[in-house]
Amino acid sequence: MSWIRNAARGVLGGFLIFAGTAHLTFARDTFHAQVPDWVPLNVDFVVIASGVVEIVLGVSLLLLYRHQVAMGWIVAAFFVAVFPGNISQYVTHTDAFGLDTDTGRLIRLFFQPVLIAWALWCTGAFSALRSKTTTR
Numbered sequence: 001m002s003w004i005r006n007a008a009r010g011v012l013g014g015f016l017i018f019a020g021t022a023h024l025t026f027a028r029d030t031f032h033a034q035v036p037d038w039v040p041l042n043v044d045f046v047v048i049a050s051g052v053v054e055i056v057l058g059v060s061l062l063l064l065y066r067h068q069v070a071m072g073w074i075v076a077a078f079f080v081a082v083f084p085g086n087i088s089q090y091v092t093h094t095d096a097f098g099l100d101t102d103t104g105r106l107i108r109l110f111f112q113p114v115l116i117a118w119a120l121w122c123t124g125a126f127s128a129l130r131s132k133t134t135t136r
Helices: 002-024 028-034 042-064 066-093 103-109 110-122 125-134
Strands: none
Touching: 002 028, 002 042, 002 066, 002 110, 028 042, 028 066, 042 066, 066 103, 066 110, 066 125, 103 110, 110 125
């Protein structure tokens, strides 16, 4: 089972690196749709900063094996932190990423918890939490 989790961690790390690179290059304008109007920062700055964070998180998932449980919690927290952008895209009916219907944008919202669970599962964070709660 551990090789499956390691492979899943590698895929997630690669996904984050790809998404972060997209933030900085070919999809930069598209990611502007993810930044809610209420964020008090320059939209392009938010897109660039989140892209850099995604790259760092992806590389960390791949290289910081000894700290994978902590990385799982950090990546999960990042996915929680960016979720308002997905909600904003749905609420404001903003087209981006091929999501040009409210139904498509709504369905996308259900994938964020999957990413959170993926980060916690593939890094062993779920298992570490369970073992701590059962030993108390």
